[in-house]
Amino acid sequence: MAGRRQSDATELEAAQPAGAGGFSLGDFLPYRLSVTTNRISRAFAERYSARFGLSIPEWRVLAVLGSFAPLSSNEICERTAMDKAKVSRAVALLTGKGLVDRAAHPEDQRLLRLSLSPRGRGTFEAVVPIAEELEAELTAELSAEERAVLDRCLERLGSAVGRLARPDER
Amino acid sequence: MAGRRQSDATELEAAQPAGAGGFSLGDFLPYRLSVTTNRISRAFAERYSARFGLSIPEWRVLAVLGSFAPLSSNEICERTAMDKAKVSRAVALLTGKGLVDRAAHPEDQRLLRLSLSPRGRGTFEAVVPIAEELEAELTAELSAEERAVLDRCLERLGSAVGRLARPDER
DNA sequence: TGACGTCCGTTTCACTTGAAACGATATTGG
DNA sequence: CCAATATCGTTTCAAGTGAAACGGACGTCA
Numbered sequence A, B: 001m002a003g004r005r006q007s008d009a010t011e012l013e014a015a016q017p018a019g020a021g022g023f024s025l026g027d028f029l030p031y032r033l034s035v036t037t038n039r040i041s042r043a044f045a046e047r048y049s050a051r052f053g054l055s056i057p058e059w060r061v062l063a064v065l066g067s068f069a070p071l072s073s074n075e076i077c078e079r080t081a082m083d084k085a086k087v088s089r090a091v092a093l094l095t096g097k098g099l100v101d102r103a104a105h106p107e108d109q110r111l112l113r114l115s116l117s118p119r120g121r122g123t124f125e126a127v128v129p130i131a132e133e134l135e136a137e138l139t140a141e142l143s144a145e146e147r148a149v150l151d152r153c154l155e156r157l158g159s160a161v162g163r164l165a166r167p168d169e170r
Numbered sequence C: 001t002g003a004c005g006t007c008c009g010t011t012t013c014a015c016t017t018g019a020a021a022c023g024a025t026a027t028t029g030g
Numbered sequence D: 001c002c003a004a005t006a007t008c009g010t011t012t013c014a015a016g017t018g019a020a021a022c023g024g025a026c027g028t029c030a
Helices: A029-052 A057-069 A073-080 A084-096 A119-139 A146-164 B029-052 B056-068 B073-080 B082-098 B119-136 B143-167
Strands: A100-104 A113-117 B100-104 B112-115
Touching: A029 A057, A029 A084, A029 B119, A057 A084, A057 A113, A057 A119, A073 A084, A073 A113, A073 B056, A084 A100, A084 B073, A100 B112, A113 A119, A113 B073, A119 B029, A119 B143, A146 B029, A146 B082, A146 B112, A146 B119, A146 B143, B029 B056, B029 B119, B056 B082, B056 B100, B056 B112, B073 B082, B073 B112, B082 B100, B112 B119
Parallel strands: none
Antiparallel strands: A100 A113, B100 B112
């Protein structure tokens, strides 16, 4: 697919006149990232959502609690990059299913003290290998060096976009 | 922010017990892609949405029509990786704003023949430099080789996830 | 102490989303 | 030719989303 622009001007494809130069949505990095990422998220969700009854936000909360419990809702927001409303709803669902325990912080009644229940830990430990297998399949055709470059690129893209949002950052 | 895991085990951070091994959501590729991509999409939308009154789906339709008009709704679906309902709504908004012309296909009345109006082309050509500037800023700290590796990785990730969805692909 | 401002998590509200139902057109097969 | 099926784009519907309003808990400062 793809195909460089203006190379094969078939019947239906009217080549762009000018002005817009050679812009091609298919080569535009934000677009490529978005399409690939959404397809990956859907593919991963297919593997665990039906089997474990988890949405993507629920899995993310489960994942951070699996590694860093106990956490408050706010700490989950920071670690998952989800907004607080989303976290609140995911936590409510998970506690309703008995996968997450919630208690009040002993020293600050505003804070929740969230952690995995035994069943929640069991679910977490069941999903982790699925996640790792998916990642392995996705990156099977990437060399170790390519994978390292990819990680570095993502990190730099992340810091670059952070700078765009807050131009007066240090 | 960020901060490597387990390096600064401050008061609150209880290290994970075991079982789940060293799984860390922050290192999980689908998660990293998702967070970075969403931040980039939002940053880009900030630059054109207020100024031109375009949502992300509208911009995408405009972009493919800018390069490949005339297209049917279905062809826009394929080129933008959006589902047909989303495309339908974006097209309706764009025609309502006078940025897109719609006509019936002369040989198949089911198909639309969508193209940019003169105003639509003007908007497209005004947004393209913004898109290119954003991409340049994002990739400013990436070497040409890193950018090439990134593109290759995205392509391979895309084909890998396609294989996951349809394991009997060729 | 008490009034004010802040922080935390929940809830409300308007909007967006994708799946499915739908009407309209085109194609296929009897 | 007509019936059955498929395709295209729209609309409906239930679920999910972020922004903002909200109430409760905490900190501050007079």
